[in-house]
Structure formats: C-alpha cells, structure tokens
Amino acid sequence: MSRWRPPSEKSTALITPEGHARLKAELDTLWRAKRPEVVKALAAAAAEGDRSENAEYTYRKKQLGEIDRRVRYLSKRLETLRVVGDAPADREAVFFGARVEVEDVASGELARYRIVGPDETDAKQGWISIDSPLARAMLKKRVDDEFEAALPGRVARFAIVAVDY
Numbered sequence: 063m064s065r066w067r068p069p070s071e072k073s074t075a076l077i078t079p080e081g082h083a084r085l086k087a088e089l090d091t092l093w094r095a096k097r098p099e100v101v102k103a104l105a106a107a108a109a110e111g112d113r114s115e116n117a118e119y120t121y122r123k124k125q126l127g128e129i130d131r132r133v134r135y136l137s138k139r140l141e142t143l144r145v146v147g148d149a150p151a152d153r154e155a156v157f158f159g160a161r162v163e164v165e166d167v168a169s170g171e172l173a174r175y176r177i178v179g180p181d182e183t184d185a186k187q188g189w190i191s192i193d194s195p196l197a198r199a200m201l202k203k204r205v206d207d208e209f210e211a212a213l214p215g216r217v218a219r220f221a222i223v224a225v226d227y
Contacts, residue, residue: 074181074192076158081145081182082140089136092129100126139181149227156200156225158192163224166201167208172223177201196220 067074078083100122107119159209161176173188177200180191199211200222208221 071193075142075144075179076146076180076192077143077179078159079145081179082143085136085140085143088132089140091149092133092148097126097129097133106227143179143181153227154204155223156203156222159227161226162200162222164220165223167219167221178194 104119104122104126107116107122110116111120113119146158149159156162156177158177158179161174163172163174165172175196176189177192177197178186178189180193183189183191184193190199192201195213196211199209200220203209203222205222205225208219210217210219
C-alpha cells in the first residue's frame, strides 16, 4: 500500500537557458545511458531464477521505477517550462534571473542570490527559487529599497545593495 500525499503546489514554469539545458541533458542521460544499463542488469538478475528471493532483481526493479518516474516528470516538465534568457527592459529592478546582493539590516551581513526557476535551485551557489518567500519579497525592488521577508523562525528586514543580470 502506498502513502497518500497531498498534491504539491504549482510551481512557476520559468527556467534559465542554462537550467533548461541541464534538465534536457539529465533526461537524455537517463533515457539513453542509465535506463538501458539498468534494464540489461534487470534481465540478467531475472534470468537467475527465483525472483522472490533475488535481492539484485528487487533492487534493479526499484531502480528502474525511479528512473522511469524521473523521466516521466522531466518529459512533462520540459514541455511546460518557459525559457527566459533575456534581461528585462528595466535592469535596475529585481526580476527573474537577477543576481541580487542584499544586506540584513539587523546584522549587517551581506548575501548574494540569483533568482532562478524552482527546478534549478542550488543553495551552495546562492540560487533561490522565484517561488521562495525571499525572492517573492524582493521582486520589483530597486537598489537601496528595503523589504521584509518571512524566513523560517523570524521575519527579517533586508536592503537591496546591488542588482545585475
């Protein structure tokens, strides 16, 4: 029996050209390289006989399901995504694709973020989803504008220091 999960919220269907290329490459790798490899290993495991006690067969069957699930998701998602490659006309304001430097007003700490699509976020690089509370709060703001963002555990006040594309 599977566990029921409520449907996730609809995410914004925007992506940068680099993120789109990464997702297409992942789909291609899964479909053309990984899946055939796993199918071949699954067939070899199935040929060994009793499948109920065959750990290799069970593992490969689960791995194939995970690959198929990801391929299905990527195929559908790539159809709906809109690639945004051009900088907006107003380059002084914060929009999708912007690299933004903000200062925490309370602590004076500086942080640099890039606003990207939900499919390409990367905390290590400072890439935040356009759907995140911080990104939503800074949209359309300009240098020296202040804004508040609801972060986990607190509401923080920030000031925009720099915006570039």
